[in-house]
Amino acid sequence: VTTEVRLPGRSNVAPVLQISWDPLALDLTADTLISRLSSGEPRIEVGGSGDTISIMPYMMELGESTNVATRIREELETE
Numbered sequence: 615v616t617t618e619v620r621l622p623g624r625s626n627v628a629p630v631l632q633i634s635w636d637p638l639a640l641d642l643t644a645d646t647l648i649s650r651l652s653s654g655e656p657r658i659e660v661g662g663s664g665d666t667i668s669i670m671p672y673m674m675e676l677g678e679s680t681n682v683a684t685r686i687r688e689e690l691e692t693e
Contacts, residue, residue, distance in 0.1 A: 615633065615634070615635045615636075615640075615690060616633075616634050616635070617631060617632065617633050617634075618631075618632045618634075619631055619632075620632060626672075627672070628670060628671055628672035629671070630668050630669065630670050631668070631669040631671070632666055632667070632668050632669075633666065633667050633668075633669070633686065634665055634666040635665050635690065636665070637664075637665045640665075640690065640693040641693055642665075642689075642690070642693045643664070643665070644662035644663050644664055644665060644666055644667050645662075645663070647662070647667055647686075647689055647690075648660055648661070648662055648667060650689050651685060651686070651689065654685055654689075656681055656685070658681075658682055658685055658686075667686075669682065
């Protein structure tokens, strides 16, 4: 699993966190992870495709990043 912070261009003020993984090591697609995060508790909406998800923190409130990190970790550890 790797992470990268992409800085936005002039039209956006929030950085984007990309999380990628080796599809040979984890039998998981971004679509599956996105679906699990969206239907889980708390519900988390992210974008992505292939073996990468993207998190835009623009509307997140203080403390929510911990919830997001915990849920993503739980899902990645089940694979």
